[in-house]
Amino acid sequence: MKTTESLLTIAALALSMVLPSTAQAEGGVRHLFNINTVTDELKEIVPGQLFMRFWHGRDISVGVFRMVRNEQGHFPGKINRHGEEVAICTEGRLQMEIEGKTYFFGEGEVMIIPPQMPHTGTCLSDACTLVSWFTPDRTD
Template sequence: MTKPEALSNMPAKNTIPGFYGRFVHGEQSTLAFWEITAGSVSPQHQHPHEQITYIAEGIFEMEMNGTKYMMQQHDVLVIPPNVPHGGRAVEDCKIIDSFSPPRDDYR
């Protein structure tokens, strides 16, 4: 992407039930903009990407490496590569995730 584009013009992908993401891919990273329906669950998983999560709106219960965190608006969390994590939207959420290296599975 070499010129500005409205996020709302990008198609949303339903990656798992209740998780709708719009993705921007650079050479070294992926930025994900999620809209998540209350009650939706991201099963425990891990990946080789470093992930930085920012809660823009709502409450999300994140479990990382066996510890649960109740994340609220403006909270951030760094998830190192290959660390098990997952979570549940307590309320409708808007979350921004940064991944490095890029998430080719989200292209």
């Protein structure tokens, strides 16, 4: 099984444990993206440094975030506080600061961040990509 397939299986299992049984997209099942090509669909937020996109369901959101080092370095992470998050690093290596503790998070690793826990991430490699699921849906 490919790494991507393994990661998606892990994420699906994790989400089945945290989502209410009523969680489904309005209008039924939707195809969101292909994990291997999703970075082509991201919106540039900070020129040349930060790219992201969100997809929303009724009870959950999924976001893809890509941080890239350019001549100015990396965009500094900002403190986030939202619902529970399951994140998969699909590229690169990050340093996460979560409630004053430092964690390192690399390609292929999955992390669960409890709800309303302040956190920030800094990319340690030339590029980092995260796929994150949020419940309840993330509206910020």
